[in-house]
Amino acid sequence: MNPFEYYKTLGIDEGTFDLGEKTEKALAERFAKIDRTAELCQLKAIAAMQKNRVSAECFEASTGYGYNDLGRDTLEAVYADVFHTESALVRAQITCGTHALAIAMAANVRPGDEILSPVGKPYDTLEQVIGITPAKGSLAEYGITYRQVELLPDNTFDYDGIRAAINEKTRLIEIQRSKGYLTRPTFSVEQIGELISFIKGIKPDVICMVDNCYGEFVEEIEPSDVGADLTVGSLIKNPGGGLAPIGGYIAGKKELIDQCAYRLTCPGLGAEVGASLGVSRSFYQGLFLAPTVVASALKGAIFAANIYEPLGFSCIPNATEERHDIIQAITLGTPERVIAFCRGIQAGSPVDSYVTPEPWAMPGYHSDVIMAAGTFFQGASVELSADGPIEPPYAVYFQGGLTWAHAKFGILMSYQKLKEAGLLP
Ligand SMILES: *Cc1c(COP(=O)(O)O)cnc(C)c1O
Numbered sequence: 403m404n405p406f407e408y409y410k411t412l413g414i415d416e417g418t419f420d421l422g423e424k425t426e427k428a429l430a431e432r433f434a435k436i437d438r439t440a441e442l443c444q445l446k447a448i449a450a451m452q453k454n455r456v457s458a459e460c461f462e463a464s465t466g467y468g469y470n471d472l473g474r475d476t477l478e479a480v481y482a483d484v485f486h487t488e489s490a491l492v493r494a495q496i497t498c499g500t501h502a503l504a505i506a507m508a509a510n511v512r513p514g515d516e517i518l519s520p521v522g523k524p525y526d527t528l529e530q531v532i533g534i535t536p537a538k539g540s541l542a543e544y545g546i547t548y549r550q551v552e553l554l555p556d557n558t559f560d561y562d563g564i565r566a567a568i569n570e571k572t573r574l575i576e577i578q579r580s581k582g583y584l585t586r587p588t589f590s591v592e593q594i595g596e597l598i599s600f601i602k603g604i605k606p607d608v609i610c611m612v613d614n615c616y617g618e619f620v621e622e623i624e625p626s627d628v629g630a631d632l633t634v635g636s637l638i639k640n641p642g643g644g645l646a647p648i649g650g651y652i653a654g655k656k657e658l659i660d661q662c663a664y665r666l667t668c669p670g671l672g673a674e675v676g677a678s679l680g681v682s683r684s685f686y687q688g689l690f691l692a693p694t695v696v697a698s699a700l701k702g703a704i705f706a707a708n709i710y711e712p713l714g715f716s717c718i719p720n721a722t723e724e725r726h727d728i729i730q731a732i733t734l735g736t737p738e739r740v741i742a743f744c745r746g747i748q749a750g751s752p753v754d755s756y757v758t759p760e761p762w763a764m765p766g767y768h769s770d771v772i773m774a775a776g777t778f779f780q781g782a783s784v785e786l787s788a789d790g791p792i793e794p795p796y797a798v799y800f801q802g803g804l805t806w807a808h809a810k811f812g813i814l815m816s817y818q819k820l821k822e823a824g825l826l827p
Contacts, residue, residue, distance in 0.1 A: 415818065
């Protein structure tokens with residue numbers, strides 16, 4: 403069958419198909435570079451698995467206390483090798499990215515200490531963890547103070563401001579790599595390295611923690627390669643490779659990771675307990691697939707920017723710049739377009755494709771939000787997914803795509819829906 407026929411069956415017209423072909427062809431060189439990074443990250447994962455003698459026994463489930471869980475303990479050694487750290491905690495008991503970050507922070511500060519974010523506001527959910535927004539159980543309630551230094555107007559680090567903010571109480575630095583849902587650029591690993599060197603030059607014993615969500619395997623190196631003491635992320639994003647059904651990881655210095663284990667379980671028990679309940683195989687296989695999954699998601703993000711930017715929609719990152727995470731923001735300018743875009747992504751999904759998403763008042767958001775998520779795992783944003791707050795500037799944020807073919811198709815569906823609704827400029 404002629405390739406267009408496959409797309410036609412799924413509702414893509416010839417004009418949309420041709421635009422997709424032309425756009426993809428023009429990106430060949432960039433895609434080859436992404437494939438090269440994936441290849442090197444793939445080899446990192448294989449080398450770590452071979453070095454730690456991953457075997458079929460590692461996929462067995464432990465139950466109850468989970469003492470002597472070979473699979474879990476070996477996986478943690480594998481993560482430590484991939485991230486080039488002394489140790490790692492990789493657990494199904496870490497419920498999400500926010501939880502992993504909360505553990506890493508809470509475990510390594512004590513009353514009277516201060517946390518500093520030198521890159522402006524941290525991710526929304528951390529506001530309550532830290533107590534920037536008052537919340538029950540926040541670190542503020544335990545006498546931990548917090549300070550942040552904004553980025554300069556050109557989005558570079560305010561080195562003078564950071565120097566002035568570091569004091570005798572400063573114990574932990576929180577550096578968020580990805581822009582998340584802000585409009586600042588995502589930092590490269592190299593930029594993070596420069597920031598860490600600067601901070602350690604002022605206070606060598608401070609703990610530098612990097613929120614690595616959405617950043618893993620986008621580059622050949624990770625924040626842990628440039629001086630981060632703790633590197634933290636979620637397994638339903640990049641490193642879970644679409645197969646991990648839950649989980650988070652923290653990789654870093656052994657004494658800091660030990661503290662995290664005591665905080666995750668309890669003092670005295672630490673990493674010794676925590677049954678894997680049969681998820682180990684998906685954690686290993688997901689890590690093994692993660693570099694190519696991330697490459698697919700990256701290609702999708704770049705493809706989308708190259709479809710929408712020429713139509714006059716502002717894209718962050720833009721169509722040509724280098725990528726440091728898998729998130730793509732597109733400012734569509736009207737609520738109707740945001741809705742049509744998300745409906746296209748949903749209609750292109752393998753799961754729940756027949757569902758029509760509607761904007762709704764989600765808890766924690768100040769406007770209605772429309773979400774498209776035809777995912778195998780709830781909220782797994784390494785899978786192709788999109789969300790758009792129904793408020794100016796009417797931007798959609800989308801990310802993921804377990805395969806390039808799906809990312810391409812989903813984005814073409816979004817374009818098709820906009821076209822059919824007469825919403826293209
Ligand atoms: C997703 C994300 C988090 C939180 O992860 P959850 O799994 O949603 O709790 C934290 N920081 C950044 C930058 C993220 O993208």
